[in-house]
Amino acid sequence: MMLKLGVPSKGRLMDKTFAWFATHGLTLQRTGADREYAGSVEGVDGVELVLLSASEIPRELAAGRIHLGVTGSDLVRETLADWQAQVAELALMGFGHADLVVAVPKAWVDVETLDDLDAVAAAFRARHGFRLRIATKYHRLVREYLRAHGVADYQLVDSQGATEGTIKNLTAEAIADITSTGETLTANHLKILRDAPVHCSQATLFASRAADWRGVAETRARLFGKLGLGDVPGLE
Amino acid sequence: MNAAETLAQNLLAQMQDAGAQVVTADILQPAETLLDLYGEDIRARAYVTHDPALGEMMLRPDFTVPVVQAHMKGGAEPARYCYAGPVFRKQVKGRAREYLQVGYELFARDNPNHADAEVFARFAQLLSGYDLRPVTGDIGILKAAVAGLDTSARRKAALMRHIWRPNRFRALLERMGGQGPLAAPRADLLRALRATPAADLTEQAGPVVGLRSVGEIAERIAALLDDADTPPLPAAQIAAVEAVLNLSGSARDVARSLRMQGWDALAPALDRLEGRLDALEDAGIDTATLPFEANFGRTTMEYYDGFVFGFIADRADLPPVATGGRYDAMTAVLGQGRAIPAVGGVIRPDSLIALGGRA
Numbered sequence: 001m002m003l004k005l006g007v008p009s010k011g012r013l014m015d016k017t018f019a020w021f022a023t024h025g026l027t028l029q030r031t032g033a034d035r036e037y038a039g040s041v042e043g044v045d046g047v048e049l050v051l052l053s054a055s056e057i058p059r060e061l062a063a064g065r066i067h068l069g070v071t072g073s074d075l076v077r078e079t080l081a082d083w084q085a086q087v088a089e090l091a092l093m094g095f096g097h098a099d100l101v102v103a104v105p106k107a108w109v110d111v112e113t114l115d116d117l118d119a120v121a122a123a124f125r126a127r128h129g130f131r132l133r134i135a136t137k138y139h140r141l142v143r144e145y146l147r148a149h150g151v152a153d154y155q156l157v158d159s160q161g162a163t164e165g166t167i168k169n170l171t172a173e174a175i176a177d178i179t180s181t182g183e184t185l186t187a188n189h190l191k192i193l194r195d196a197p198v199h200c201s202q203a204t205l206f207a208s209r210a211a212d213w214r215g216v217a218e219t220r221a222r223l224f225g226k227l228g229l230g231d232v233p234g235l236e
Numbered sequence: 237m238n239a240a241e242t243l244a245q246n247l248l249a250q251m252q253d254a255g256a257q258v259v260t261a262d263i264l265q266p267a268e269t270l271l272d273l274y275g276e277d278i279r280a281r282a283y284v285t286h287d288p289a290l291g292e293m294m295l296r297p298d299f300t301v302p303v304v305q306a307h308m309k310g311g312a313e314p315a316r317y318c319y320a321g322p323v324f325r326k327q328v329k330g331r332a333r334e335y336l337q338v339g340y341e342l343f344a345r346d347n348p349n350h351a352d353a354e355v356f357a358r359f360a361q362l363l364s365g366y367d368l369r370p371v372t373g374d375i376g377i378l379k380a381a382v383a384g385l386d387t388s389a390r391r392k393a394a395l396m397r398h399i400w401r402p403n404r405f406r407a408l409l410e411r412m413g414g415q416g417p418l419a420a421p422r423a424d425l426l427r428a429l430r431a432t433p434a435a436d437l438t439e440q441a442g443p444v445v446g447l448r449s450v451g452e453i454a455e456r457i458a459a460l461l462d463d464a465d466t467p468p469l470p471a472a473q474i475a476a477v478e479a480v481l482n483l484s485g486s487a488r489d490v491a492r493s494l495r496m497q498g499w500d501a502l503a504p505a506l507d508r509l510e511g512r513l514d515a516l517e518d519a520g521i522d523t524a525t526l527p528f529e530a531n532f533g534r535t536t537m538e539y540y541d542g543f544v545f546g547f548i549a550d551r552a553d554l555p556p557v558a559t560g561g562r563y564d565a566m567t568a569v570l571g572q573g574r575a576i577p578a579v580g581g582v583i584r585p586d587s588l589i590a591l592g593g594r595a
Contacts, residue, residue, distance in 0.1 A: 105446050106442040107438050107443065109457070113422075122394075122397060139279075143277065147277055147280075150398060150405075154275075154276060155271065156276055156279075167445050168446065170447055172446075173446050
């Protein structure tokens with residue numbers, strides 16, 4: 001039986017993942033034709049490379065169809081309920097940094113914190129007759145965050161892309177989105193609230209708690225040795 | 237029928253014998269009503285689905301809303317309703333996602349203390365065969381404490397809005413006293429707002445995008461500056477509110493110690509509490525030993541605004557076996573202006589079975 005390692009199938013995230021494994025003496029590469037999603041691992045026997053969309057890796061880990069997976073910590077927390085019961089966080093990989101933040105129009109000079117946003121939400125609902133809309137694709141993370149901070153009278157509206165534009169298009173009053181430099185926010189006349197971000201995400205190596213680890217014990221020991229990982233309880 | 241279903245029908249029959257009328261409710265409920273009432277948090281707890289014609293729908297997370305709506309369409313007054321059926325709640329861990337509720341609701345304009353006592357005594361009687369700890373509380377006392385603070389109407393309204401969010405309530409209370417983690421950012425903001433006229437600030441900040449207008453921004457700035465001139469909430473008053481929140485003991489003892497605080501603003505709410513205790517006593521409940529926790533019902537039961545109660549098993553794996561309370565304000569929201577004082581509660585027959593109950 002092969003130990004399956006799921007990694008992002010394209011772009012910078014894939015390149016940096018390959019580079020991270022290279023520093024640990026493992027050569028990951030794509031094989032076959034240019035557009036074919038096939039790959040190989042050299043440096044340790046018994047590991048199969050599975051190239052996947054980063055957004056599908058949490059689900060594959062939860063299902064146990066891959067043993068290990070590299071994806072953003074935000075995606076795991078957003079996609080998986082009670083994520084710590086489903087996956088173990090093995091290593092923060094030090095790239096793919098992005099913060100999930102709440103942003104409002106810069107013209108809202110009266111709003112700097114969630115405390116202000118909450119007060120504005122109450123006034124907005126009284127004035128407009130509906131709850132203040134926050135556009136995001138990170139529903140679980142944002143809802144938990146706003147709940148923890150006691151923000152009320154808002155609603156989440158789904159936005160799967162170009163989220164910064166929803167305010168100008170009058171489909172939302174505020175947004176919660178991933179940003180690394182803040183440039184897109186600035187270009188759309190938005191500012192980030194002063195509170196701590198909803199989540200500080202980075203590329204992370206996860207292990208599936210649902211995968212069958214019994215048949216890959218030796219490969220696992222060799223691979224974890226190379227990666228400098230200690231014993232991880234609960235992987236069976 | 238399984239054991240819990242049989243037990244549910246048995247409880248329902250007893251409620252009918254006591255004069256309640258059986259009502260039914262659709263399992264699929266319009267999501268919008270529930271979202272407007274409970275806020276976005278309900279999405280984390282209720283199953284939302286989509287109907288091509290009707291839009292977002294929810295699998296009934298409780299019966300209260302449909303029962304109130306049915307009553308508002310022309311129920312008699314006073315009215316007693318009972319119902320039994322499954323409700324659906326998302327769970328992260330092992331608890332049941334689909335479970336039975338049997339409920340009893342009383343809609344009556346006159347003598348609310350008597351109505352509170354009738355409902356509590358009904359539940360106490362239905363559950364008398366089980367080893368359960370009753371607990372009571374009164375959100376009305378907390379509301380009276382907030383209303384009785386020496387501060388602006390705006391601050392009281394802000395606190396009232398967050399009575400059901402204890403952490404936020406405390407943070408707000410601290411900020412109004414000039415303390416706590418929210419105080420420093422607010423002071424920074426005020427400095428900036430004072431330094432430059434509102435119109436210039438928004439102008440400098442950039443184009444106004446979105447639905448919230450310059451007028452609304454200016455209004456809030458005026459409110460913030462006005463609030464800054466309101467004197468800080470005195471530490472003694474913050475301490476008094478906290479003292480009210482921390483009270484627990486037998487209901488009569490709690491009522492006595494609240495009286496001893498000598499806080500005039502609490503008097504009407506305390507009259508209600510004592511009147512209710514008298515009514516409970518008349519209904520055969522020993523109020524000298526009845527537990528009262530001022531904080532009870534603040535986190536889990538956001539629409540209750542007066543008397544609250546629960547019956548709790550001494551088992552960490554079981555949610556409260558029964559919960560209930562008064563929800564006058566909710567009927568006003570759902571009735572769009574028309575309101576009817578209402579009090580009621582639900583029993584979880586599955587928990588009774590887990591405790592060894594039989595139909």
